Amino acid sequence: MNVQTPNELEDMFYNFIKIFKELEPSNNSLVVYKAISLIKDKYEEGISLKxxxxxxxxxxxxxxxxxxxxxxxxxxxxxxxxxxHKAQEYLTKSEMKSYEIGEKIGYTDPKYFTKVFKEITGITPPATYKKLNKTK
Structure with missing residues (x-):
């Protein structure tokens, strides 16, 4: 890979860490390991425990x-x-609107997305998070 900017180097580093973490042995049972894999693959959809x-x-x-x-x-x-967590990544690294990010991560209702965002991060609305954490 030809890295030309500090941001590209940072992205490459984080991608490497992500791949490395996925290769780590899990202390979870096979059922939970597979459930987590399915959640990661389908979090954008309206998935359920059932x-x-x-x-x-x-x-x-x-x-x-x-x-x-x-x-x-x-x-x-x-x-x-x-x-x-995925929303936070989109908010800091993209120009997408909050409602677009909400839809992309599986929340079709922007008000519910904002509610869950505040519940998890303590910050609302997501636009405030974006302003506070925008990467340059």
Whole structure:
């Protein structure tokens, strides 16, 4: 890869770290590992615990209990945190409007996106976060 600017170098570094973390062995059971993989692949869609459980051939109750036990988070909280983390990336590295980012990460209702964003980050609206954290 031909890196020409500090931002390109930073992006390359973070991509390397992301790939490296994905290769780390997991302390999670195979079911939770697969659930997390499915969440990461489908967070942009309107996925649910029930859909993930069906795909893994387990009951939603079992997946919920195991997921919470192994990650220390509920399925819903994990999904919200992942989505908002992705939103933060879009807010700092793109010129997309908040509602567009909300739609891109799986929130079709801009008001609900703002509510969840504040719940996870403590900052509202997302535009305020963008102003405070915009990369140059």
């Amino acid at each position: 859909e993930i459980a069906n795909e893994l051939n387990v009951t939603p109750e079992y997946l919920s209990s195991l997921f919470n036990k192994e990650t220390g988070k509920s399925f819903t909280l994990y999904l919200k945190q992942l989505r908002i």
